[in-house]
Amino acid sequence: MTSLQHSIIGLPGSGKTTFLAALWHLLDAGEVSSKFVLDKLVGDHTHLNMIVDAWRRCEEVPRTSMAAEAKVSIHVREVATGRTAVLHFPDLSGESFERQLSTRLCTTEYVEGFEGSGGILLFVTADRSSDGMSILDVSPLVSGEVVVEQVEEHREWTPEMVSTQVNLVELLQFLQHFPFRCGVRRVAVVISAWDVVETPSLEPTHWLERELPLLYQFLISNPRSFEFRVYGVSAQGGDVKSDRKSELVVKTPSTRISCIGPETDPHDLTSPIVWLMSSD
Amino acid sequence: MAETVQSRNCGNPECDVSNTGVCVEGNTPAESCPFFGQTTDDTLQEFENDELTESSVVQQSLEPIRHSLPSGDALTPTEVDQFLRWKPARFVTIVGDFNSGKTTLICALYDRFLRGSFAGHLFGGSRTLFGLEKKSHHSRIESGRAVPDTLRTSLSDGLKFFHFSLAPCDDLQSRIELMLSDRAGEQYLKARNNSDVVSELIELKNAQYVVLLMDGARITDPIQRAGAMQSVRQTLRAFLDGGALSEASRVQVVITKIDLIENTSDKQTLDAQLDQFRARLEKDFAGRLGELSFWEVAARDPEGNYSAAYGVEHLLASWCAFTAVGMKRSPLQIALNTEFDRLLLRTPMGDLP
Numbered sequence: 001m002t003s004l005q006h007s008i009i010g011l012p013g014s015g016k017t018t019f020l021a022a023l024w025h026l027l028d029a030g031e032v033s034s035k036f037v038l039d040k041l042v043g044d045h046t047h048l049n050m051i052v053d054a055w056r057r058c059e060e061v062p063r064t065s066m067a068a069e070a071k072v073s074i075h076v077r078e079v080a081t082g083r084t085a086v087l088h089f090p091d092l093s094g095e096s097f098e099r100q101l102s103t104r105l106c107t108t109e110y111v112e113g114f115e116g117s118g119g120i121l122l123f124v125t126a127d128r129s130s131d132g133m134s135i136l137d138v139s140p141l142v143s144g145e146v147v148v149e150q151v152e153e154h155r156e157w158t159p160e161m162v163s164t165q166v167n168l169v170e171l172l173q174f175l176q177h178f179p180f181r182c183g184v185r186r187v188a189v190v191i192s193a194w195d196v197v198e199t200p201s202l203e204p205t206h207w208l209e210r211e212l213p214l215l216y217q218f219l220i221s222n223p224r225s226f227e228f229r230v231y232g233v234s235a236q237g238g239d240v241k242s243d244r245k246s247e248l249v250v251k252t253p254s255t256r257i258s259c260i261g262p263e264t265d266p267h268d269l270t271s272p273i274v275w276l277m278s279s280d
Numbered sequence: 281m282a283e284t285v286q287s288r289n290c291g292n293p294e295c296d297v298s299n300t301g302v303c304v305e306g307n308t309p310a311e312s313c314p315f316f317g318q319t320t321d322d323t324l325q326e327f328e329n330d331e332l333t334e335s336s337v338v339q340q341s342l343e344p345i346r347h348s349l350p351s352g353d354a355l356t357p358t359e360v361d362q363f364l365r366w367k368p369a370r371f372v373t374i375v376g377d378f379n380s381g382k383t384t385l386i387c388a389l390y391d392r393f394l395r396g397s398f399a400g401h402l403f404g405g406s407r408t409l410f411g412l413e414k415k416s417h418h419s420r421i422e423s424g425r426a427v428p429d430t431l432r433t434s435l436s437d438g439l440k441f442f443h444f445s446l447a448p449c450d451d452l453q454s455r456i457e458l459m460l461s462d463r464a465g466e467q468y469l470k471a472r473n474n475s476d477v478v479s480e481l482i483e484l485k486n487a488q489y490v491v492l493l494m495d496g497a498r499i500t501d502p503i504q505r506a507g508a509m510q511s512v513r514q515t516l517r518a519f520l521d522g523g524a525l526s527e528a529s530r531v532q533v534v535i536t537k538i539d540l541i542e543n544t545s546d547k548q549t550l551d552a553q554l555d556q557f558r559a560r561l562e563k564d565f566a567g568r569l570g571e572l573s574f575w576e577v578a579a580r581d582p583e584g585n586y587s588a589a590y591g592v593e594h595l596l597a598s599w600c601a602f603t604a605v606g607m608k609r610s611p612l613q614i615a616l617n618t619e620f621d622r623l624l625l626r627t628p629m630g631d632l633p
Contacts, residue, residue: 134419135423139426153425
């Protein structure tokens with residue numbers, strides 16, 4: 001049996017825990033076909049059962065706090081080959097990544113998570129407001145206009161002001177140097193809340209190129225460090241805080257899930273992970 | 281290289297972060313404060329007296345082992361040396377008076393990569409990502425400003441470098457490690473005033489390109505125009521006479537803020553004066569340099585009439601396409617005094633295998 005440690009990277013609210021909750025239900029319930037299935041129930045699943053409860057009720061999955069960070073393990077069997085594996089995912093809070101960026105420190109446990117041959121699930125959400133905007137993007141000056149600066153409005157730079165794409169590039173850059181192992185890693189970029197993307201036919205890769213161009217350039221220009229694929233995932237199937245909740249709640253839970261990208265079936269959330277596993 | 285975060289102390293004696301968890305400087309999280317983790321004099325004494333209490337030892341052992349990660353700030357010359365042990369880099373030294381647009385040029389370049397590929401190149405990484413973010417802050421919405429600005433480089437900052445790792449769009453396997461220098465304009469003014477200072481400008485000698493900025497804002501003002509032009513000319517002369525530039529150097533004279541020139545009332549006169557200035561510069565200095573060229577940029581037109589980083593694309597393309605200046609090599613004249621040396625002259629070289 002193979003034991004694979006995959007890593008999850010994502011800033012707060014990027015859909016990491018919701019993805020894990022939906023994945024756990026998909027594997028446990030067996031309502032739709034997937035590329036791998038739950039092989040056996042071994043170990044402590046308290047965290048998974050806790051987060052999946054909210055997901056099943058079509059409620060927002062509670063965010064992982066730094067105190068509630070957990071490592072989940074799932075015993076799976078690949079349907080096509082019969083190969084079994086134990087997948088380990090650390091459910092780290094987005095705040096712990098923010099902390100890593102602002103303090104420029106990371107734990108030994110985090111470093112060890114990247115030692116093996118597992119891949120990386122990198123989360124970004126499509127349900128986001130633009131960040132890192134320049135003043136000229138919003139309001140170019142009019143010729144001759146006198147602008148009075150409101151000095152009391154001025155704010156000093158803090159690490160929290162750095163945009164999502166810059167932070168994600170920085171987190172990936174860390175992996176290219178000591179104390180992290182060198183080599184090519186597979187990165188499955190998971191764009192969560194894909195249901196809010198207004199052009200359903202848009203390829204997830206094109207969304208990444210359009211919305212997070214620095215991250216896209218970085219991934220494409222570092223083939224010696226990263227091999228990547230991009231997936232659009234709606235783990236809830238829609239906005240559970242909107243009127244759509246009543247429509248979603250009557251569906252068979254696994255059919256709410258939507259996953260698009262290379263070699264995927266419509267509800268199969270395992271596709272990104274199967275691709276990460278195939279690098280083994 | 282694991283290091284243990286030993287305490288939640290603060291080097292600022294007025295900060296009580298160890299008890300309150302709140303940084304007196306207002307940094308969030310508290311660990312981002314430069315004083316965080318440092319010891320105050322009191323705690324140093326405590327160490328010297330070897331009076332560590334049992335509880336503090338227990339507290340230390342509970343802290344997780346943490347690894348240091350790169351700071352992401354602009355690189356010092358020492359850090360650049362460390363980088364060069366790993367990979368060769370291409371150096372572009374940006375020289376100009378105070379407020380001529382040196383840092384804005386670098387920020388404009390970064391801003392374009394934030395939006396996609398630029399000048400046929402993809403952004404492949406940067407050792408100075410957070411440094412670039414800090415410098416760009418005053419042009420961002422989050423700064424709370426109404427007019428975009430650039431965080432000035434002060435004299436006390438010394439010499440710093442910003443790093444861009446770029447990959448040509450048509451060849452993702454190859455890399456150009458670009459190091460752009462950033463130093464306060466006051467230091468270059470000192471070098472113009474005192475030739476002894478030129479030798480201290482270590483960023484000049486090994487630069488693949490030296491970019492001399494002429495402040496577009498100053499040349500639109502007839503009163504300041506001659507001074508701005510002369511500043512560039514005198515800088516070039518000082519660098520050449522001081523031995524910082526040579527026949528192998530490529531110098532690019534770049535007029536910044538050309539969006540301002542467009543609207544100047546005496547544009548025809550200005551254009552004529554600029555033509556004469558360029559001609560004089562070529563006549564007097566081009567022969568002493570490997571290359572002397574002239575460029576124009578509008579790195580950040582506040583009115584948006586010029587596209588962002590106008591003209592920077594061509595500059596970047598030239599930096600990335602760099603090939604060394606072809607130098608004529610003259611053979612060393614060695615006096616052949618001994619019979620053994622003279623044997624060399626008598627040897628018919630054509631007959632050698």
